[in-house]
Amino acid sequence: RIVYVNGDYLPEEEAKISIFDRGFLMADGVYEVTSVLDGKLLEFEGHLNRLKRSLSELDMAQPPQFDDLLEIHRKLVADNDVTEGGVYLQITRGAADRDFAYPKDATPTMVLFTQSKVVEHAPAAQTGIKVISIEDIRWGRRDIKTVQLLYPSMGKMMAKAAGKDDAWMVEDGEVTEGTSNNAYIVKGNTIITRALSNDILHGITRASVLRYAREAQMRVEERSFTIEEAQAADEAFITSASTFVMPVVEIDGEAIGEGAPGAHAKRLREIYIEESRKRAV
Ligand code: PLP
Known part of the structure:
Protein backbone atom coordinates (compact mmCIF):
# COMPACT_ATOMS: atom_id res chain seq x y z
CA ARG A 1 0.00 0.00 0.00
CA ILE A 2 0.94 3.59 -0.60
CA VAL A 3 0.28 5.68 2.51
CA TYR A 4 0.51 9.38 3.27
CA VAL A 5 2.69 10.82 6.05
CA ASN A 6 3.14 14.55 6.52
CA GLY A 7 3.22 15.51 2.86
CA ASP A 8 4.85 12.34 1.49
CA TYR A 9 3.34 9.39 -0.36
CA LEU A 10 5.32 6.29 0.61
CA PRO A 11 5.16 2.48 0.57
CA GLU A 12 3.76 1.55 4.00
CA GLU A 13 7.05 -0.10 5.05
CA GLU A 14 8.84 3.22 4.69
CA ALA A 15 6.32 5.32 6.59
CA LYS A 16 7.61 6.40 10.00
CA ILE A 17 6.64 8.71 12.83
CA SER A 18 8.46 9.69 16.01
CA ILE A 19 8.21 7.59 19.20
CA PHE A 20 7.63 10.95 20.88
CA ASP A 21 4.48 11.60 18.88
CA ARG A 22 1.75 12.50 21.36
CA GLY A 23 -0.70 10.40 19.40
CA PHE A 24 1.40 7.36 20.34
CA LEU A 25 2.25 8.42 23.92
CA MET A 26 -1.05 10.02 24.99
CA ALA A 27 -3.74 9.21 22.39
CA ASP A 28 -3.52 12.95 21.72
CA GLY A 29 -5.05 12.84 18.27
CA VAL A 30 -8.23 12.60 16.23
CA TYR A 31 -9.32 10.61 13.20
CA GLU A 32 -11.92 10.18 10.49
CA VAL A 33 -12.90 7.25 8.28
CA THR A 34 -14.42 8.12 4.92
CA SER A 35 -16.07 5.36 2.91
CA VAL A 36 -15.23 4.61 -0.70
CA LEU A 37 -17.79 3.24 -3.14
CA ASP A 38 -17.13 2.88 -6.89
CA GLY A 39 -13.74 4.51 -6.22
CA LYS A 40 -15.44 7.67 -4.92
CA LEU A 41 -15.64 9.24 -1.46
CA LEU A 42 -18.88 9.32 0.51
CA GLU A 43 -19.83 12.22 2.79
CA PHE A 44 -16.42 13.87 2.40
CA GLU A 45 -17.63 17.29 3.47
CA GLY A 46 -19.35 15.94 6.59
CA HIS A 47 -16.20 14.13 7.70
CA LEU A 48 -14.05 17.20 7.10
CA ASN A 49 -16.43 19.39 9.11
CA ARG A 50 -16.39 16.95 12.04
CA LEU A 51 -12.59 16.74 11.82
CA LYS A 52 -12.35 20.53 12.12
CA ARG A 53 -14.64 20.45 15.15
CA SER A 54 -12.66 17.65 16.85
CA LEU A 55 -9.43 19.58 16.29
CA SER A 56 -10.79 22.87 17.60
CA GLU A 57 -12.27 21.19 20.71
CA LEU A 58 -8.74 19.91 21.46
CA ASP A 59 -7.06 23.24 20.76
CA MET A 60 -5.22 21.77 17.77
CA ALA A 61 -4.39 23.43 14.43
CA GLN A 62 -6.95 23.22 11.64
CA PRO A 63 -6.44 20.65 8.84
CA PRO A 64 -5.45 21.42 5.23
CA GLN A 65 -8.05 23.14 3.03
CA PHE A 66 -10.98 21.17 1.60
CA ASP A 67 -9.47 20.87 -1.91
CA ASP A 68 -6.03 19.83 -0.68
CA LEU A 69 -7.41 17.18 1.65
CA LEU A 70 -9.75 15.89 -1.06
CA GLU A 71 -6.79 15.64 -3.43
CA ILE A 72 -4.81 13.55 -0.89
CA HIS A 73 -7.79 11.21 -0.39
CA ARG A 74 -8.30 10.84 -4.14
CA LYS A 75 -4.63 10.18 -4.85
CA LEU A 76 -4.49 7.41 -2.23
CA VAL A 77 -7.70 5.83 -3.55
CA ALA A 78 -6.27 5.89 -7.08
CA ASP A 79 -2.73 4.76 -6.19
CA ASN A 80 -4.10 1.83 -4.19
CA ASP A 81 -6.86 0.89 -6.69
CA VAL A 82 -9.54 1.12 -4.02
CA THR A 83 -12.98 0.62 -5.52
CA GLU A 84 -14.69 -0.15 -2.21
CA GLY A 85 -13.54 0.35 1.39
CA GLY A 86 -12.36 3.42 3.21
CA VAL A 87 -9.74 6.06 3.80
CA TYR A 88 -8.44 6.47 7.36
CA LEU A 89 -7.08 9.88 8.34
CA GLN A 90 -5.40 10.68 11.64
CA ILE A 91 -4.03 13.96 12.93
CA THR A 92 -2.09 14.07 16.19
CA ARG A 93 -0.72 17.02 18.07
CA GLY A 94 2.75 15.95 16.95
CA ALA A 95 6.03 15.05 18.64
CA ALA A 96 7.15 16.71 21.87
CA ASP A 97 9.18 15.68 24.91
CA ARG A 98 6.82 13.66 27.11
CA ASP A 99 4.83 15.96 29.38
CA PHE A 100 1.13 16.11 30.29
CA ALA A 101 1.13 19.78 29.35
CA TYR A 102 1.39 20.10 25.57
CA PRO A 103 3.39 22.65 23.63
CA LYS A 104 1.17 25.17 21.83
CA ASP A 105 3.40 25.13 18.77
CA ALA A 106 3.90 21.40 18.10
CA THR A 107 3.78 20.49 14.41
CA PRO A 108 0.81 18.16 13.87
CA THR A 109 1.35 14.72 12.38
CA MET A 110 -1.06 13.75 9.61
CA VAL A 111 -1.25 10.21 8.25
CA LEU A 112 -3.71 8.62 5.83
CA PHE A 113 -4.06 5.09 4.49
CA THR A 114 -6.67 3.13 2.57
CA GLN A 115 -8.43 -0.16 3.34
CA SER A 116 -10.12 -2.16 0.59
CA LYS A 117 -13.15 -4.12 1.76
CA VAL A 118 -16.66 -5.12 0.82
CA VAL A 119 -19.15 -2.63 2.24
CA GLU A 120 -22.20 -2.52 0.01
CA HIS A 121 -22.72 -6.29 -0.17
CA ALA A 122 -21.34 -7.14 3.26
CA PRO A 123 -22.89 -10.53 4.21
N1 PLP B 1 -20.16 6.25 17.33
C1 PLP B 1 -18.89 5.87 17.51
C2 PLP B 1 -18.39 5.63 18.88
C3 PLP B 1 -18.04 5.69 16.39
O1 PLP B 1 -16.77 5.31 16.57
C4 PLP B 1 -18.57 5.90 15.09
C5 PLP B 1 -17.75 5.74 13.88
O2 PLP B 1 -16.63 5.38 13.87
C6 PLP B 1 -19.91 6.29 14.95
C7 PLP B 1 -20.67 6.47 16.09
C8 PLP B 1 -20.54 6.51 13.60
O3 PLP B 1 -20.07 7.69 13.00
P1 PLP B 1 -20.01 7.87 11.43
O4 PLP B 1 -21.41 7.62 10.92
O5 PLP B 1 -19.60 9.27 11.24
O6 PLP B 1 -19.04 6.86 10.91
Missing part, protein backbone atom coordinates in the same frame (compact mmCIF):
# COMPACT_ATOMS: atom_id res chain seq x y z
CA ALA A 124 -23.92 -9.15 7.64
CA ALA A 125 -26.35 -6.76 5.94
CA GLN A 126 -28.41 -9.80 4.85
CA THR A 127 -28.39 -11.60 8.20
CA GLY A 128 -28.21 -8.67 10.59
CA ILE A 129 -25.85 -8.56 13.57
CA LYS A 130 -26.18 -9.65 17.20
CA VAL A 131 -25.16 -7.34 20.02
CA ILE A 132 -24.56 -7.58 23.75
CA SER A 133 -24.90 -4.68 26.19
CA ILE A 134 -22.01 -3.45 28.31
CA GLU A 135 -21.59 -0.57 30.71
CA ASP A 136 -20.35 2.64 29.04
CA ILE A 137 -17.27 3.64 31.02
CA ARG A 138 -15.70 5.95 28.42
CA TRP A 139 -14.75 9.56 29.14
CA GLY A 140 -17.23 12.44 28.96
CA ARG A 141 -16.30 13.90 25.54
CA ARG A 142 -17.39 11.15 23.19
CA ASP A 143 -18.41 13.82 20.68
CA ILE A 144 -14.71 14.33 19.92
CA LYS A 145 -13.44 11.61 17.58
CA THR A 146 -10.19 10.84 19.41
CA VAL A 147 -7.94 7.82 18.86
CA GLN A 148 -8.49 6.85 22.49
CA LEU A 149 -10.33 3.65 21.50
CA LEU A 150 -9.25 1.09 24.08
CA TYR A 151 -12.62 0.60 25.74
CA PRO A 152 -14.59 0.29 22.47
CA SER A 153 -11.93 -2.19 21.37
CA MET A 154 -12.39 -4.19 24.59
CA GLY A 155 -16.17 -4.02 24.09
CA LYS A 156 -15.82 -5.53 20.64
CA MET A 157 -13.70 -8.33 22.12
CA MET A 158 -16.30 -8.95 24.86
CA ALA A 159 -18.91 -9.33 22.12
CA LYS A 160 -16.69 -11.74 20.19
CA ALA A 161 -15.99 -13.76 23.34
CA ALA A 162 -19.78 -14.10 23.76
CA GLY A 163 -20.09 -15.27 20.15
CA LYS A 164 -21.78 -12.00 19.08
CA ASP A 165 -20.86 -9.18 16.71
CA ASP A 166 -20.79 -5.95 18.67
CA ALA A 167 -21.69 -4.25 21.94
CA TRP A 168 -24.13 -1.46 22.74
CA MET A 169 -22.96 0.68 25.62
CA VAL A 170 -25.29 1.66 28.43
CA GLU A 171 -25.01 4.60 30.81
CA ASP A 172 -27.49 5.35 33.62
CA GLY A 173 -29.67 2.59 32.23
CA GLU A 174 -29.84 4.05 28.72
CA VAL A 175 -28.07 3.08 25.50
CA THR A 176 -25.45 5.58 24.38
CA GLU A 177 -24.12 3.99 21.17
CA GLY A 178 -22.33 0.96 19.71
CA THR A 179 -18.57 0.48 20.01
CA SER A 180 -18.06 2.20 16.64
CA ASN A 181 -21.56 3.14 15.49
CA ASN A 182 -24.77 4.91 16.48
CA ALA A 183 -27.68 2.81 17.78
CA TYR A 184 -31.37 2.92 16.77
CA ILE A 185 -34.63 1.15 17.43
CA VAL A 186 -37.83 1.22 15.38
CA LYS A 187 -41.37 1.15 16.76
CA GLY A 188 -44.09 1.16 14.13
CA ASN A 189 -43.07 3.89 11.69
CA THR A 190 -40.87 5.73 14.23
CA ILE A 191 -37.08 5.70 14.22
CA ILE A 192 -35.68 6.31 17.71
CA THR A 193 -32.07 7.25 18.42
CA ARG A 194 -30.30 9.07 21.24
CA ALA A 195 -30.15 12.86 20.89
CA LEU A 196 -26.80 14.52 20.17
CA SER A 197 -24.74 15.63 23.19
CA ASN A 198 -21.22 15.09 24.53
CA ASP A 199 -22.31 11.51 25.37
CA ILE A 200 -22.08 10.17 21.81
CA LEU A 201 -20.22 10.70 18.58
CA HIS A 202 -22.20 12.83 16.16
CA GLY A 203 -22.30 10.29 13.34
CA ILE A 204 -22.06 11.61 9.81
CA THR A 205 -24.10 8.60 8.66
CA ARG A 206 -26.60 9.31 11.46
CA ALA A 207 -27.25 12.85 10.20
CA SER A 208 -27.89 11.65 6.64
CA VAL A 209 -29.98 8.64 7.65
CA LEU A 210 -32.27 10.74 9.84
CA ARG A 211 -32.75 13.21 6.97
CA TYR A 212 -33.55 10.39 4.53
CA ALA A 213 -35.90 8.79 7.07
CA ARG A 214 -37.90 12.03 7.36
CA GLU A 215 -37.96 12.41 3.58
CA ALA A 216 -39.31 8.84 3.34
CA GLN A 217 -42.20 9.83 5.68
CA MET A 218 -40.82 7.94 8.67
CA ARG A 219 -41.12 9.64 12.07
CA VAL A 220 -37.90 10.42 13.92
CA GLU A 221 -37.60 10.69 17.70
CA GLU A 222 -34.24 11.77 19.10
CA ARG A 223 -34.35 10.42 22.63
CA SER A 224 -32.69 7.82 24.84
CA PHE A 225 -33.94 4.26 25.25
CA THR A 226 -33.17 1.30 27.50
CA ILE A 227 -32.06 -2.20 26.54
CA GLU A 228 -35.50 -3.46 27.64
CA GLU A 229 -37.26 -1.04 25.29
CA ALA A 230 -34.89 -2.06 22.49
CA GLN A 231 -35.58 -5.76 23.09
CA ALA A 232 -39.31 -5.08 22.78
CA ALA A 233 -38.94 -2.90 19.64
CA ASP A 234 -40.01 -3.95 16.14
CA GLU A 235 -36.53 -3.43 14.70
CA ALA A 236 -33.07 -2.26 15.62
CA PHE A 237 -30.08 -1.12 13.59
CA ILE A 238 -26.76 0.72 13.70
CA THR A 239 -25.14 3.27 11.40
CA SER A 240 -21.53 4.17 10.65
CA ALA A 241 -19.39 5.11 7.67
CA SER A 242 -18.00 1.59 7.50
CA THR A 243 -21.30 -0.31 7.86
CA PHE A 244 -23.85 2.18 6.44
CA VAL A 245 -27.19 1.02 7.90
CA MET A 246 -26.78 -2.43 9.47
CA PRO A 247 -29.75 -4.33 10.96
CA VAL A 248 -29.47 -5.63 14.54
CA VAL A 249 -31.45 -8.84 15.08
CA GLU A 250 -30.56 -9.78 18.65
CA ILE A 251 -29.76 -7.88 21.88
CA ASP A 252 -28.47 -9.79 24.92
CA GLY A 253 -29.88 -13.05 23.54
CA GLU A 254 -33.37 -11.65 22.82
CA ALA A 255 -34.51 -11.69 19.19
CA ILE A 256 -35.69 -8.31 17.89
CA GLY A 257 -38.98 -8.41 15.99
CA GLU A 258 -38.90 -11.53 13.81
CA GLY A 259 -35.19 -12.01 14.53
CA ALA A 260 -34.42 -10.94 10.95
CA PRO A 261 -33.50 -7.57 9.37
CA GLY A 262 -36.51 -5.25 9.59
CA ALA A 263 -38.24 -3.42 6.75
CA HIS A 264 -37.27 0.09 7.87
CA ALA A 265 -33.62 -0.83 8.33
CA LYS A 266 -33.49 -2.49 4.91
CA ARG A 267 -35.21 0.45 3.22
CA LEU A 268 -32.95 3.01 4.93
CA ARG A 269 -29.90 1.00 3.90
CA GLU A 270 -31.02 1.04 0.27
CA ILE A 271 -31.83 4.75 0.33
CA TYR A 272 -28.56 5.57 2.08
CA ILE A 273 -26.48 3.70 -0.50
CA GLU A 274 -28.39 5.15 -3.44
CA GLU A 275 -28.25 8.74 -2.18
CA SER A 276 -24.62 8.57 -1.01
CA ARG A 277 -23.62 7.18 -4.38
CA LYS A 278 -25.28 10.09 -6.14
CA ARG A 279 -23.44 12.58 -3.94
CA ALA A 280 -20.03 10.81 -3.94
CA VAL A 281 -17.01 12.89 -4.95
Whole structure:
Protein backbone atom coordinates (compact mmCIF):
# COMPACT_ATOMS: atom_id res chain seq x y z
CA ARG A 1 0.00 0.00 0.00
CA ILE A 2 0.94 3.59 -0.60
CA VAL A 3 0.28 5.68 2.51
CA TYR A 4 0.51 9.38 3.27
CA VAL A 5 2.69 10.82 6.05
CA ASN A 6 3.14 14.55 6.52
CA GLY A 7 3.22 15.51 2.86
CA ASP A 8 4.85 12.34 1.49
CA TYR A 9 3.34 9.39 -0.36
CA LEU A 10 5.32 6.29 0.61
CA PRO A 11 5.16 2.48 0.57
CA GLU A 12 3.76 1.55 4.00
CA GLU A 13 7.05 -0.10 5.05
CA GLU A 14 8.84 3.22 4.69
CA ALA A 15 6.32 5.32 6.59
CA LYS A 16 7.61 6.40 10.00
CA ILE A 17 6.64 8.71 12.83
CA SER A 18 8.46 9.69 16.01
CA ILE A 19 8.21 7.59 19.20
CA PHE A 20 7.63 10.95 20.88
CA ASP A 21 4.48 11.60 18.88
CA ARG A 22 1.75 12.50 21.36
CA GLY A 23 -0.70 10.40 19.40
CA PHE A 24 1.40 7.36 20.34
CA LEU A 25 2.25 8.42 23.92
CA MET A 26 -1.05 10.02 24.99
CA ALA A 27 -3.74 9.21 22.39
CA ASP A 28 -3.52 12.95 21.72
CA GLY A 29 -5.05 12.84 18.27
CA VAL A 30 -8.23 12.60 16.23
CA TYR A 31 -9.32 10.61 13.20
CA GLU A 32 -11.92 10.18 10.49
CA VAL A 33 -12.90 7.25 8.28
CA THR A 34 -14.42 8.12 4.92
CA SER A 35 -16.07 5.36 2.91
CA VAL A 36 -15.23 4.61 -0.70
CA LEU A 37 -17.79 3.24 -3.14
CA ASP A 38 -17.13 2.88 -6.89
CA GLY A 39 -13.74 4.51 -6.22
CA LYS A 40 -15.44 7.67 -4.92
CA LEU A 41 -15.64 9.24 -1.46
CA LEU A 42 -18.88 9.32 0.51
CA GLU A 43 -19.83 12.22 2.79
CA PHE A 44 -16.42 13.87 2.40
CA GLU A 45 -17.63 17.29 3.47
CA GLY A 46 -19.35 15.94 6.59
CA HIS A 47 -16.20 14.13 7.70
CA LEU A 48 -14.05 17.20 7.10
CA ASN A 49 -16.43 19.39 9.11
CA ARG A 50 -16.39 16.95 12.04
CA LEU A 51 -12.59 16.74 11.82
CA LYS A 52 -12.35 20.53 12.12
CA ARG A 53 -14.64 20.45 15.15
CA SER A 54 -12.66 17.65 16.85
CA LEU A 55 -9.43 19.58 16.29
CA SER A 56 -10.79 22.87 17.60
CA GLU A 57 -12.27 21.19 20.71
CA LEU A 58 -8.74 19.91 21.46
CA ASP A 59 -7.06 23.24 20.76
CA MET A 60 -5.22 21.77 17.77
CA ALA A 61 -4.39 23.43 14.43
CA GLN A 62 -6.95 23.22 11.64
CA PRO A 63 -6.44 20.65 8.84
CA PRO A 64 -5.45 21.42 5.23
CA GLN A 65 -8.05 23.14 3.03
CA PHE A 66 -10.98 21.17 1.60
CA ASP A 67 -9.47 20.87 -1.91
CA ASP A 68 -6.03 19.83 -0.68
CA LEU A 69 -7.41 17.18 1.65
CA LEU A 70 -9.75 15.89 -1.06
CA GLU A 71 -6.79 15.64 -3.43
CA ILE A 72 -4.81 13.55 -0.89
CA HIS A 73 -7.79 11.21 -0.39
CA ARG A 74 -8.30 10.84 -4.14
CA LYS A 75 -4.63 10.18 -4.85
CA LEU A 76 -4.49 7.41 -2.23
CA VAL A 77 -7.70 5.83 -3.55
CA ALA A 78 -6.27 5.89 -7.08
CA ASP A 79 -2.73 4.76 -6.19
CA ASN A 80 -4.10 1.83 -4.19
CA ASP A 81 -6.86 0.89 -6.69
CA VAL A 82 -9.54 1.12 -4.02
CA THR A 83 -12.98 0.62 -5.52
CA GLU A 84 -14.69 -0.15 -2.21
CA GLY A 85 -13.54 0.35 1.39
CA GLY A 86 -12.36 3.42 3.21
CA VAL A 87 -9.74 6.06 3.80
CA TYR A 88 -8.44 6.47 7.36
CA LEU A 89 -7.08 9.88 8.34
CA GLN A 90 -5.40 10.68 11.64
CA ILE A 91 -4.03 13.96 12.93
CA THR A 92 -2.09 14.07 16.19
CA ARG A 93 -0.72 17.02 18.07
CA GLY A 94 2.75 15.95 16.95
CA ALA A 95 6.03 15.05 18.64
CA ALA A 96 7.15 16.71 21.87
CA ASP A 97 9.18 15.68 24.91
CA ARG A 98 6.82 13.66 27.11
CA ASP A 99 4.83 15.96 29.38
CA PHE A 100 1.13 16.11 30.29
CA ALA A 101 1.13 19.78 29.35
CA TYR A 102 1.39 20.10 25.57
CA PRO A 103 3.39 22.65 23.63
CA LYS A 104 1.17 25.17 21.83
CA ASP A 105 3.40 25.13 18.77
CA ALA A 106 3.90 21.40 18.10
CA THR A 107 3.78 20.49 14.41
CA PRO A 108 0.81 18.16 13.87
CA THR A 109 1.35 14.72 12.38
CA MET A 110 -1.06 13.75 9.61
CA VAL A 111 -1.25 10.21 8.25
CA LEU A 112 -3.71 8.62 5.83
CA PHE A 113 -4.06 5.09 4.49
CA THR A 114 -6.67 3.13 2.57
CA GLN A 115 -8.43 -0.16 3.34
CA SER A 116 -10.12 -2.16 0.59
CA LYS A 117 -13.15 -4.12 1.76
CA VAL A 118 -16.66 -5.12 0.82
CA VAL A 119 -19.15 -2.63 2.24
CA GLU A 120 -22.20 -2.52 0.01
CA HIS A 121 -22.72 -6.29 -0.17
CA ALA A 122 -21.34 -7.14 3.26
CA PRO A 123 -22.89 -10.53 4.21
CA ALA A 124 -23.92 -9.15 7.64
CA ALA A 125 -26.35 -6.76 5.94
CA GLN A 126 -28.41 -9.80 4.85
CA THR A 127 -28.39 -11.60 8.20
CA GLY A 128 -28.21 -8.67 10.59
CA ILE A 129 -25.85 -8.56 13.57
CA LYS A 130 -26.18 -9.65 17.20
CA VAL A 131 -25.16 -7.34 20.02
CA ILE A 132 -24.56 -7.58 23.75
CA SER A 133 -24.90 -4.68 26.19
CA ILE A 134 -22.01 -3.45 28.31
CA GLU A 135 -21.59 -0.57 30.71
CA ASP A 136 -20.35 2.64 29.04
CA ILE A 137 -17.27 3.64 31.02
CA ARG A 138 -15.70 5.95 28.42
CA TRP A 139 -14.75 9.56 29.14
CA GLY A 140 -17.23 12.44 28.96
CA ARG A 141 -16.30 13.90 25.54
CA ARG A 142 -17.39 11.15 23.19
CA ASP A 143 -18.41 13.82 20.68
CA ILE A 144 -14.71 14.33 19.92
CA LYS A 145 -13.44 11.61 17.58
CA THR A 146 -10.19 10.84 19.41
CA VAL A 147 -7.94 7.82 18.86
CA GLN A 148 -8.49 6.85 22.49
CA LEU A 149 -10.33 3.65 21.50
CA LEU A 150 -9.25 1.09 24.08
CA TYR A 151 -12.62 0.60 25.74
CA PRO A 152 -14.59 0.29 22.47
CA SER A 153 -11.93 -2.19 21.37
CA MET A 154 -12.39 -4.19 24.59
CA GLY A 155 -16.17 -4.02 24.09
CA LYS A 156 -15.82 -5.53 20.64
CA MET A 157 -13.70 -8.33 22.12
CA MET A 158 -16.30 -8.95 24.86
CA ALA A 159 -18.91 -9.33 22.12
CA LYS A 160 -16.69 -11.74 20.19
CA ALA A 161 -15.99 -13.76 23.34
CA ALA A 162 -19.78 -14.10 23.76
CA GLY A 163 -20.09 -15.27 20.15
CA LYS A 164 -21.78 -12.00 19.08
CA ASP A 165 -20.86 -9.18 16.71
CA ASP A 166 -20.79 -5.95 18.67
CA ALA A 167 -21.69 -4.25 21.94
CA TRP A 168 -24.13 -1.46 22.74
CA MET A 169 -22.96 0.68 25.62
CA VAL A 170 -25.29 1.66 28.43
CA GLU A 171 -25.01 4.60 30.81
CA ASP A 172 -27.49 5.35 33.62
CA GLY A 173 -29.67 2.59 32.23
CA GLU A 174 -29.84 4.05 28.72
CA VAL A 175 -28.07 3.08 25.50
CA THR A 176 -25.45 5.58 24.38
CA GLU A 177 -24.12 3.99 21.17
CA GLY A 178 -22.33 0.96 19.71
CA THR A 179 -18.57 0.48 20.01
CA SER A 180 -18.06 2.20 16.64
CA ASN A 181 -21.56 3.14 15.49
CA ASN A 182 -24.77 4.91 16.48
CA ALA A 183 -27.68 2.81 17.78
CA TYR A 184 -31.37 2.92 16.77
CA ILE A 185 -34.63 1.15 17.43
CA VAL A 186 -37.83 1.22 15.38
CA LYS A 187 -41.37 1.15 16.76
CA GLY A 188 -44.09 1.16 14.13
CA ASN A 189 -43.07 3.89 11.69
CA THR A 190 -40.87 5.73 14.23
CA ILE A 191 -37.08 5.70 14.22
CA ILE A 192 -35.68 6.31 17.71
CA THR A 193 -32.07 7.25 18.42
CA ARG A 194 -30.30 9.07 21.24
CA ALA A 195 -30.15 12.86 20.89
CA LEU A 196 -26.80 14.52 20.17
CA SER A 197 -24.74 15.63 23.19
CA ASN A 198 -21.22 15.09 24.53
CA ASP A 199 -22.31 11.51 25.37
CA ILE A 200 -22.08 10.17 21.81
CA LEU A 201 -20.22 10.70 18.58
CA HIS A 202 -22.20 12.83 16.16
CA GLY A 203 -22.30 10.29 13.34
CA ILE A 204 -22.06 11.61 9.81
CA THR A 205 -24.10 8.60 8.66
CA ARG A 206 -26.60 9.31 11.46
CA ALA A 207 -27.25 12.85 10.20
CA SER A 208 -27.89 11.65 6.64
CA VAL A 209 -29.98 8.64 7.65
CA LEU A 210 -32.27 10.74 9.84
CA ARG A 211 -32.75 13.21 6.97
CA TYR A 212 -33.55 10.39 4.53
CA ALA A 213 -35.90 8.79 7.07
CA ARG A 214 -37.90 12.03 7.36
CA GLU A 215 -37.96 12.41 3.58
CA ALA A 216 -39.31 8.84 3.34
CA GLN A 217 -42.20 9.83 5.68
CA MET A 218 -40.82 7.94 8.67
CA ARG A 219 -41.12 9.64 12.07
CA VAL A 220 -37.90 10.42 13.92
CA GLU A 221 -37.60 10.69 17.70
CA GLU A 222 -34.24 11.77 19.10
CA ARG A 223 -34.35 10.42 22.63
CA SER A 224 -32.69 7.82 24.84
CA PHE A 225 -33.94 4.26 25.25
CA THR A 226 -33.17 1.30 27.50
CA ILE A 227 -32.06 -2.20 26.54
CA GLU A 228 -35.50 -3.46 27.64
CA GLU A 229 -37.26 -1.04 25.29
CA ALA A 230 -34.89 -2.06 22.49
CA GLN A 231 -35.58 -5.76 23.09
CA ALA A 232 -39.31 -5.08 22.78
CA ALA A 233 -38.94 -2.90 19.64
CA ASP A 234 -40.01 -3.95 16.14
CA GLU A 235 -36.53 -3.43 14.70
CA ALA A 236 -33.07 -2.26 15.62
CA PHE A 237 -30.08 -1.12 13.59
CA ILE A 238 -26.76 0.72 13.70
CA THR A 239 -25.14 3.27 11.40
CA SER A 240 -21.53 4.17 10.65
CA ALA A 241 -19.39 5.11 7.67
CA SER A 242 -18.00 1.59 7.50
CA THR A 243 -21.30 -0.31 7.86
CA PHE A 244 -23.85 2.18 6.44
CA VAL A 245 -27.19 1.02 7.90
CA MET A 246 -26.78 -2.43 9.47
CA PRO A 247 -29.75 -4.33 10.96
CA VAL A 248 -29.47 -5.63 14.54
CA VAL A 249 -31.45 -8.84 15.08
CA GLU A 250 -30.56 -9.78 18.65
CA ILE A 251 -29.76 -7.88 21.88
CA ASP A 252 -28.47 -9.79 24.92
CA GLY A 253 -29.88 -13.05 23.54
CA GLU A 254 -33.37 -11.65 22.82
CA ALA A 255 -34.51 -11.69 19.19
CA ILE A 256 -35.69 -8.31 17.89
CA GLY A 257 -38.98 -8.41 15.99
CA GLU A 258 -38.90 -11.53 13.81
CA GLY A 259 -35.19 -12.01 14.53
CA ALA A 260 -34.42 -10.94 10.95
CA PRO A 261 -33.50 -7.57 9.37
CA GLY A 262 -36.51 -5.25 9.59
CA ALA A 263 -38.24 -3.42 6.75
CA HIS A 264 -37.27 0.09 7.87
CA ALA A 265 -33.62 -0.83 8.33
CA LYS A 266 -33.49 -2.49 4.91
CA ARG A 267 -35.21 0.45 3.22
CA LEU A 268 -32.95 3.01 4.93
CA ARG A 269 -29.90 1.00 3.90
CA GLU A 270 -31.02 1.04 0.27
CA ILE A 271 -31.83 4.75 0.33
CA TYR A 272 -28.56 5.57 2.08
CA ILE A 273 -26.48 3.70 -0.50
CA GLU A 274 -28.39 5.15 -3.44
CA GLU A 275 -28.25 8.74 -2.18
CA SER A 276 -24.62 8.57 -1.01
CA ARG A 277 -23.62 7.18 -4.38
CA LYS A 278 -25.28 10.09 -6.14
CA ARG A 279 -23.44 12.58 -3.94
CA ALA A 280 -20.03 10.81 -3.94
CA VAL A 281 -17.01 12.89 -4.95
N1 PLP B 1 -20.16 6.25 17.33
C1 PLP B 1 -18.89 5.87 17.51
C2 PLP B 1 -18.39 5.63 18.88
C3 PLP B 1 -18.04 5.69 16.39
O1 PLP B 1 -16.77 5.31 16.57
C4 PLP B 1 -18.57 5.90 15.09
C5 PLP B 1 -17.75 5.74 13.88
O2 PLP B 1 -16.63 5.38 13.87
C6 PLP B 1 -19.91 6.29 14.95
C7 PLP B 1 -20.67 6.47 16.09
C8 PLP B 1 -20.54 6.51 13.60
O3 PLP B 1 -20.07 7.69 13.00
P1 PLP B 1 -20.01 7.87 11.43
O4 PLP B 1 -21.41 7.62 10.92
O5 PLP B 1 -19.60 9.27 11.24
O6 PLP B 1 -19.04 6.86 10.91
